Amino acid sequence: MSAVQIRKFRGEDDETVKELFTLGMSEHVPSAFVHILKQPPTQMVLMCLFCALLTSSKSFLLPILAITLLLAAARQSVVYMFNRYIDTSLRKDLDSISATYLTGKDSCFWVAECDGRVVGCVSCLPSEDASGCLELKRMSVSRSHRGRGIAKALCRTVVEFTRDRGFAAVILYTSVVQTDAQKLYEHVGFEKVREFVVPELFARITNFTLFEYRLDLQGERKRE
Structure with a gap:
């Protein structure tokens, strides 16, 4: 099994990192x-629609067709929601990784490299919502290299960086x-501290729901 090296992001990693993130979110x-x-609510709408159309049309074909079209539209809405998040993330920081993460002392972007190929990535920067904390962001590992501890190693890289910078905790958000x-995050030591629904109507x-996780470094040191 080839060794995996975790190193700082370089300019030539740009397209691979974007692809990793995009594929990871699309999954x-x-x-x-x-x-x-x-x-x-979804099941109720589908059932009511099916029954209403069945009663009015006296045929199974129309309600089945309507439900199929409704499900197809719902799936496209999910695809749109994820594509919108991916596009926003690219514009916000992944189109300018070096400027966003590598110019300040309290932020960084790492990649995991195996056999000369980038197979994972993660980043962190000061949290906008939690004072004194760094936020773990953009975690992704190639499907072909999962199950080898790469994600855990990337998480621990962020934790060590946060500890070295003297921050109180690492936070992150997942869905x-x-x-x-x-x-993975719970295995590393993160605890779920908050749940909230994405504000978009759909x-x-x-x-x-989104979950906020937090790893308090004082608590982590006690466990160690």
Whole structure:
């Protein structure tokens, strides 16, 4: 098994990092769609629509077609929501990684490299919402290299950086559908401290929840 090296971002990593992030976020579209289907309001709307059309048309074909079209529209809405988040992230910082993360002493961007190929990334910078904390951001690992401890190593790189800079804690945000990420963060030592629904209308209707996790470094030192 080839060794994995974690190093600071370089300019030539730019396109690979963007691709890693984009593919990683896009993977959550199916699970987000399933999450929507499990919501009671969604099931109620589908059932009421089916029954109303069945009663009025006296045929199974029309309600089945209508439900199929509605589900297709819902899935496209999920795709749009994720694509919008990806585009916003690219404009906000991933189109200018060096300027955003590598010019200040309290921010950084790392990649995980294996056999000369970038297979993972993570970053951190001072939190806008939690004073005295760094925020872990843009965590992503290539599907082909998961299960090798790369994500844990990237998390711990951020933790060590945060400790060295004298910050009180690391915080991060993840979504209800990113269950593997939640398990990873909890294994590393993060604790869920807050839940809130994304403010966009579609997200509120479908109860698309975000979780805030926090790793208090004093508490982490005690566990160690």
